[in-house]
Amino acid sequence: MTRIASHRGGTLEFGDSTPQGFAATAKMPLEEVEFDVHPTADGAIMVHHDATLDGTTDRSGAIAAMSEAEIRTAIINYGAGGHPISLDELCALYADSSVDFRCEIKPGVDGRPYENFVPRVVETLQSHGMLGRTIFSSFMVESQDALSAATGRPKLWLVSPPVLRQLGTKAVIEVAKAHNIPEIGVHVDTADSALMAEVIAAGLDFGCWAAHSARQIEKVLALGVKVFTTDRPSLAIAVRNRLHAEVTQ
Numbered sequence: 001m002t003r004i005a006s007h008r009g010g011t012l013e014f015g016d017s018t019p020q021g022f023a024a025t026a027k028m029p030l031e032e033v034e035f036d037v038h039p040t041a042d043g044a045i046m047v048h049h050d051a052t053l054d055g056t057t058d059r060s061g062a063i064a065a066m067s068e069a070e071i072r073t074a075i076i077n078y079g080a081g082g083h084p085i086s087l088d089e090l091c092a093l094y095a096d097s098s099v100d101f102r103c104e105i106k107p108g109v110d111g112r113p114y115e116n117f118v119p120r121v122v123e124t125l126q127s128h129g130m131l132g133r134t135i136f137s138s139f140m141v142e143s144q145d146a147l148s149a150a151t152g153r154p155k156l157w158l159v160s161p162p163v164l165r166q167l168g169t170k171a172v173i174e175v176a177k178a179h180n181i182p183e184i185g186v187h188v189d190t191a192d193s194a195l196m197a198e199v200i201a202a203g204l205d206f207g208c209w210a211a212h213s214a215r216q217i218e219k220v221l222a223l224g225v226k227v228f229t230t231d232r233p234s235l236a237i238a239v240r241n242r243l244h245a246e247v248t249q
Helices: 019-025 068-072 087-093 117-127 141-150 161-167 169-178 193-201 214-223 233-248
Strands: 003-007 032-039 045-047 100-105 134-138 155-159 183-187 205-209 227-230
Touching: 003 233, 019 032, 019 087, 032 117, 045 087, 045 117, 087 117, 100 117, 100 141, 117 141, 134 141, 141 155, 155 169, 155 205, 161 169, 161 183, 169 183, 169 193, 193 205, 214 227, 214 233, 227 233
Parallel strands: 003 032, 003 227, 032 100, 100 134, 134 155, 155 183, 183 205, 205 227
Antiparallel strands: 032 045
């Protein structure tokens, strides 16, 4: 069965990376919650999509240059008054949930990986007993290499449309294999049966990201991809249930 990953805790339903969205996702009949992590200036790890607070909260500033306490004062836009939470808090929230983690390693404001960040993320997940329930992702091959050095947990390479277009499928597969990446994920609108078949024939798993509309969700389910992320987890669950019922009738 194609796995559903609630992107940033269901951004279009609950706001971007909100406590409310993560709590709701923990109770949903889906397989993964997708989230992004950044370090703070005082050693904490915060769950937030952007490297800054500017785009999705009422505050501004680079997360890596701020303290955890400063970041916690931010109010997330359209997030029911919620504040950014830490990776420690997210682990506690999902300790008794059947939903697994899909953790994206993000770069800093300069577009470069944070120094020695991946081992800290791995250590935090391990300390909470969540590492064995975590799949990692990143757009950056350098971060993929850091993940390989820090953990044997599964990982996937998020391949953007420009990278897929510039490299071509064959080169993407070659890069993935050269860096021991077992799975790639592409934007839903670049996915088709031919691309999926070529990736799978090469021995790699294939998934999609950004399936937010009913049409996009139906597309990835019809393709039978391994997993897809969506900002509308409730819709994705409903569509999957409907299609499953139609097949079994």
